[in-house]
Structures are given as C-alpha cells and as structure tokens.
Amino acid sequence: MTDTAKTPPDDPARRQADEALGQAIDWLMAEQAAATASERAQIQAARVQWLADDPLRGKAWRKAERVWRLSGEALPLIQPGVSVPMAETPPVVVAFPSPSVRKTPWRRRVGGLAAAACLALVVISGGWMPWGAEYRTGTGTMQQITLADGSQISLAAGSALDTALSADRRGVILREGQAFFQVAPDRQRPFVVSAGAMTITVTGTAFDVQREETETVVAVASGAVEVRIEGGETLSLKPGDRVRLTATGRAVQRDRVTAQELGLWRDGRLVVSNQPVVQVIETLRHHFHGLIVLQDADGKGQMLAGRAVTGVFDLRDPRTALETIARLHGGSVRQITPYVLVVSAADGKN
The missing domain is CATH 2.60.120.1440 (Jelly Rolls)
Structure with missing residues (x-):
C-alpha cells in the first residue's frame, strides 16, 4: 500500500525534482546523439548554463550521470574547470524507461532528444526561461x-x-x-x-x-x-x-x-528588415520545438550569423523560414532528428 499522504502526486517539490531528473537524462542523450564534435561542444556549453541556473539541477545531474554510467554509456560529462553544486543527499539510482521503449541506441538517443531539445532551445544562446516569473x-x-x-x-x-x-x-x-x-x-x-x-x-x-x-x-x-x-x-x-x-x-x-x-507577430508572421541572421534565429527558436544550431563553414558560427535578412516569415513553420534564410546566403539546413536543426553556411560562399 502506497503512502500518498507523504508524497502526493501533485507535490510541487517532487514534480520539480522529477522534471529536473528527466531533463538531466535527456541532456546526456542529446550529447551522445551529436553528429560532430562541434555540435556536441555547443550542446555541452548550453547544458553547463542549464546546470548553473538552479542548484536542484546539479543534484539531478549526478543521479542521471550515475545511471548513465551504470548503463555502460559513459561520456566525459563535465568540462574541465566547471563545478557542479554539491548534492545535499547521496546520489540515488533511478530506472531508465522500459526496454520496450528503448530498443536500440539510436532509438534511445532520438527519443531522449524530444525533451532535451526543447530545453536546449532556450539555453543554447545563453538564456534560460525564468521559472519564477509571474x-x-x-x-x-x-x-x-x-x-x-x-x-x-x-x-x-x-x-x-x-x-x-x-x-x-x-x-x-x-x-x-x-x-x-x-x-x-x-x-x-x-x-x-x-x-x-x-x-x-x-x-x-x-x-x-x-x-x-x-x-x-x-x-x-x-x-x-x-x-x-x-x-x-x-x-x-x-x-x-x-x-x-x-x-x-x-x-x-x-x-x-x-x-x-x-x-x-501576433498573427503568426515575423517581419524583419536588414536584421542579422543570428537575431532572426533567436526569434525563431521560440517557435521551434527543438534545438537550432547555427554552424558556419569555419565551425565558429561567425560567417552566416552577421548576414542581413529582410522578409516576412511564418512563425508557425520555423523550419521553412530557416531554409529560406539559409538559401538566400548559399547555406543549408540539416535535420539531425525531428528536434535538432543545424543551419550551415556553404564552403566557399562566405
């Protein structure tokens, strides 16, 4: 018999802890699913910011890290020089979803990206949605x-x-x-x-x-x-x-x-006039359920980012908007999963 009085299903603290743990596991999956070292580095940078914004996430991260390592898929999770807040209680081993949901490594990684990408979408450019906002x-x-x-x-x-x-x-x-x-x-x-x-x-x-x-x-x-x-x-x-x-x-x-x-914009249309690509992407990321990575030909995101954009775009279809913007400057948009889009400048067209 369960004691629901001690831990009610809608308890806010328990719900926050569960959400943080799920997000931490999804961050691990997102890093593992990155196609290149550069993409992984960008995801790691966003994840470090996510960790720094709330001590609760440090606790969740350590739990997820232990589970990940027990599963045999360990990664170099913490970058040198980055500290994670110490947990107030010892790490607890938690269970992954059942094998019927997680059939293959590919399935595991893509499935986890659903939540991780939505999370990364907010922090990839350095910001995190203020949870305490009214x-x-x-x-x-x-x-x-x-x-x-x-x-x-x-x-x-x-x-x-x-x-x-x-x-x-x-x-x-x-x-x-x-x-x-x-x-x-x-x-x-x-x-x-x-x-x-x-x-x-x-x-x-x-x-x-x-x-x-x-x-x-x-x-x-x-x-x-x-x-x-x-x-x-x-x-x-x-x-x-x-x-x-x-x-x-x-x-x-x-x-x-x-x-x-x-x-x-209240009617779902974005009007831009001579704005840098990076600013337009910053707006579109609020309308895409996933992660948008700006990756230029030199791997530093500096070539396409500063190009000017003028036009009217459908906020309900951010992928088409990104493809149009990239094509105008000789670039392209690559879909890694349904939740990860990489906007790239073409070699020799910078």
Missing part, C-alpha cells in the same frame, strides 16, 4: 493578459514577465522575449516597463517591447513613450518610432516602423 509562455504559444487596471498585454512565445501594480505606479518587468502593451490611460499612475537596461514609461498608449540576448527593442504603435537608458540618455518616441539597444557596446539605433508591422 507569466511565462512556452514554445510556439502566446498568452493574453488583462491587468487589474484594464491594460492588455500580448505575451509572445518563449517570454516571461512580472507585474507590480500599486496605488501610485503600474510596473512590469519583461524578463525575456516579446510583449505588446495596450495601456489603459491613467495620468496619476504611470505605466513603467523594465527590460534590461531600458525603462519605458507611458500613461496610456500601445507599444511593443522585445528583449533578447543580443538586443532590446522598443517600438510605438500609438501615443507617446519615454525610454530611459541605464547610464545614458532619455529618448522620447512617437508613433512609428523604434529604438534598439544592442547588448554589445550598448549602441542605440533609431528607425521607423509601421503600425501594421508591429502587430504581425
């Missing part, structure tokens, strides 16, 4: 949020934000991703959005904010917006204005955008 969306999903003051927020796929409404201020922290804000007018309570080094203040307007690893972008559909840059200037934006703050060098770039373009 609102967050998964891959390929969007959420509509109505705040207590009547303001509306459209939260894009792979995004996370927190809200804080008080008697004299309405605040939002965009932790990652993209959101479109339709702010209810209230001159007594400014609406303030924090996104990295940018602070956006309005009293009633519609605007879009995108926060990614490489840049933060603010664009105004209607009304007026004040953008304060940390340690820098304060900008006043009007309808059609867009400002970019790049992560490298914190350079500010201003241009114009139509109101129609701002709303297209």
